[in-house]
Amino acid sequence: SQQGEEDPQALSIQEGENATMNCSYKTSINNLQWYRQNSGRGLVHLILIRSNEREKHSGRLRVTLDTSKKSSSLLITASRAADTASYFCATDANFGNEKLTFGTGTRLTIIP
C-alpha cells in the first residue's frame, strides 16, 4: 500500500484565495517532499522538509510537518490560475530501504 495519502482529493478555490492540502503517512521518515504535476506531465519538485524541521517557506508555499501525527500540510497563498495542478507528497522512510514513495494526490483547481 502507498505510504502517503493526500486530503482532500480535489479542491476548487477562487483566484487569490489560499489553498491548503494535507498529507498523512504511515512510517517514520527522513524527509517529506511536495511535488506538482500539470496535466499528466512529469512531476516537478516544490519543496522538501526534513524530519527535524517543523515549518518551511518557499515563495508563496508554506509546508508544515508534524512527525507525532505523521502528517504534513502544504499552503499556497494568494493562488493564481497557473497553480491549477495536482499536488503530491512523497516520503522516504528511515528504516533503510532507499525508495521514494508518493501519495495519491490532491487535484487543485483555481477559478479565475
Next chain:
Amino acid sequence: NAGVTQTPKFQVLKTGQSMTLQCAQDMNHEYMSWYRQDPGMGLRLIHYSVGAGITDQGEVPNGYNVSRSTTEDFPLRLLSAAPSQTSVYFCASSRSLTEAFFGQGTRLTVV
C-alpha cells in the same frame, strides 16, 4: 542539459507483446525509479535502483523487469503485456532521495 529523457512518448501494444521503455538521465544521479500512474491511484513504484548494478522491487513489480548496467540508463521491460498494464509510466532520477527529476512520461495502451 536534457535531464531525464523517456522514450517512446506513446505506445500501443497487443496483449502478449513485449517491449522496453527507455529512460536516460545526464545528471550523474545514483537513484533512478520507475512509477506507473493510474487514475485515482497516484504514483506507484514499480522498480528502483540505487546505483549501477543494483535494482530492487517496489510496490507493483509483477510483469516488469529492469536492469542498470550504467549510471545513465534504466530501461523497463514489459515481458508479456496485459491490459492491466495500460497506464502512464514515469521515470525519475535523483542524487539522493531528494528533489527527484521526472521524465515526461510514456502513455502505454495494451489492447
